[in-house]
Amino acid sequence: MKIPKRLQPLLEDGLIDAVLRQLMSGKEAMVFVVRCGEEVRCAKVYKEANKRAFRQSVEYTENRKVRNSRQARAMAKGTRYGREAQEEAWQSAEVDALYRLAAAGVRVPTPYNFHAGVLLMELVTDADGNAAPRLNDQAYAPEVALEHFHTLLREVVRMLCAGVIHGDLSEFNILIAADGPVIIDLPQAVDAAGNNHARVLLERDVDNLTHYFGQYAPELLKTRYGKEIWALYEHGSLHPDTPLTGYFQESDRPVDLEDVMREIDDARIEERERQLRME
Numbered sequence: 435m436k437i438p439k440r441l442q443p444l445l446e447d448g449l450i451d452a453v454l455r456q457l458m459s460g461k462e463a464m465v466f467v468v469r470c471g472e473e474v475r476c477a478k479v480y481k482e483a484n485k486r487a488f489r490q491s492v493e494y495t496e497n498r499k500v501r502n503s504r505q506a507r508a509m510a511k512g513t514r515y516g517r518e519a520q521e522e523a524w525q526s527a528e529v530d531a532l533y534r535l536a537a538a539g540v541r542v543p544t545p546y547n548f549h550a551g552v553l554l555m556e557l558v559t560d561a562d563g564n565a566a567p568r569l570n571d572q573a574y575a576p577e578v579a580l581e582h583f584h585t586l587l588r589e590v591v592r593m594l595c596a597g598v599i600h601g602d603l604s605e606f607n608i609l610i611a612a613d614g615p616v617i618i619d620l621p622q623a624v625d626a627a628g629n630n631h632a633r634v635l636l637e638r639d640v641d642n643l644t645h646y647f648g649q650y651a652p653e654l655l656k657t658r659y660g661k662e663i664w665a666l667y668e669h670g671s672l673h674p675d676t677p678l679t680g681y682f683q684e685s686d687r688p689v690d691l692e693d694v695m696r697e698i699d700d701a702r703i704e705e706r707e708r709q710l711r712m713e
Contacts, residue, residue: 435453435454435455435456437453438453438464438466438479440479440550440551440552441453441466441468441477441479441552443549443550443552444468444477444549444550444552444554447549449470449547449549449554450468450469450470450475450477450554451468451469451470451471452468452469453466453467453468453477454466454467454468454469454474455467457476457565460619462480462481462619462621463478463479463480463481463621464478464479464481465477465478465479466479467557467565468554470546470554474557475546475554475555475556475557476543476554476555476556476557477552477553477554478552478553478554478555479551479552480525480551480552480553480621525548525551525553525621526548527620527621527622527623528553528619528620528621528623529545529548529553531598531620531623532545532553532555532620533545534596534597534598535592535593535596535598535620537596538592538593538595538596539592539674540589540592540593540596540617541585541589541614541615541616541617542616542617542618542620543555543556543557543558543616543618544556558609558611558616558618559611559612560610560611560612561612566609566610566611566612566616567609567610568605568606568607568608568609568610569582569605569606569608569609569610569615569646570605570606570646571610572610573650574647574650575650576650576651578650579647579650579651580647580651580654582610582614582615582647583643583644583647583651583654585614585615586608586615586617586643587640587643587659587678588674589615589617590603590636590639590640590643590663591663591672591674591676591678592674593617594626594636594663594667594672595672595673595674597625597626597627598620598623598624598625598626599623599624599625599626599629599632599635599636599639600617600620600622600623600635600639601622601623601624601635601639602619602622602639603617603639603642603643604642604643604646605642605646607619626667627702628702633664636660636663636664636667637660637661637664638660639660640659640660640663641660644657644659644660654680656680657680657681658680658681658682659678659680661682662678662679662680662681662682663678665682
């Protein structure tokens with residue numbers, strides 16, 4: 435096949451040896467199957483901002499890290515340099531999230547390299563070694579739907595414990611690998627402690643899973659896992675293996691806004707300190 439222009443630098447630098455075929459074209463990127471030595475991997479080529487259907491809403495980009503204050507000012511002004519910096523931050527968000535989540539044991543593709551705007555990562559496959567289908571490409575028996583739902587719910591918890599919320603989780607960005615579901619497509623991932631929309635995005639991710647699997651296992655539609663997970667997270671009692679019930683009772687006590695703001699500030703400070711330790 436004709437080598438895509440964006441993949442040429444990876445060939446020249448020896449990061450990939452051959453481009454085998456195009457796997458898919460999505461709203462923010464195209465994905466190609468490539469050969470790296472004896473291994474077959476995939477290369478995600480991000481589309482330019484003006485060719486991408488997924489817009490960088492403030493709910494996703496709030497408090498994203500930039501290299502310096504000049505970048506931040508340029509992004510705020512919308513200059514050409516600022517737009518380029520914003521695009522770089524958008525692409526880096528997925529790369530950073532993948533490395534962070536893979537280290538935490540979350541079921542995501544293993545990242546290998548990010549070069550010239552291309553993310554090189556594991557090719558997720560099915561039992562026959564073919565590219566794994568998306569979750570929405572198949573129908574499920576009730577017991578299988580429940581198994582996949584609880585597997586993914588546990589991954590959402592593991593992600594949150596690592597400080598990350600997917601932000602756009604649905605049946606369209608989950609693959610069914612030979613050993614179970616794998617979560618993909620993370621350029622809109624948000625920092626749980628540093629984004630004011632974190633709770634809404636977390637609950638929406640869980641609601642999307644609930645509604646999708648609820649068509650196969652209707653008992654899921656009565657659960658409130660999203661609110662339960664966030665409440666446990668806010669109280670500092672959420673861990674990767676925390677038992678979940680799906681039950682949540684709204685509190686009728688008046689909200690102490692000062693206490694809430696103190697908790698948010700403390701969480702942000704802890705997250706900044708954690709990031710500094712990782713640098």
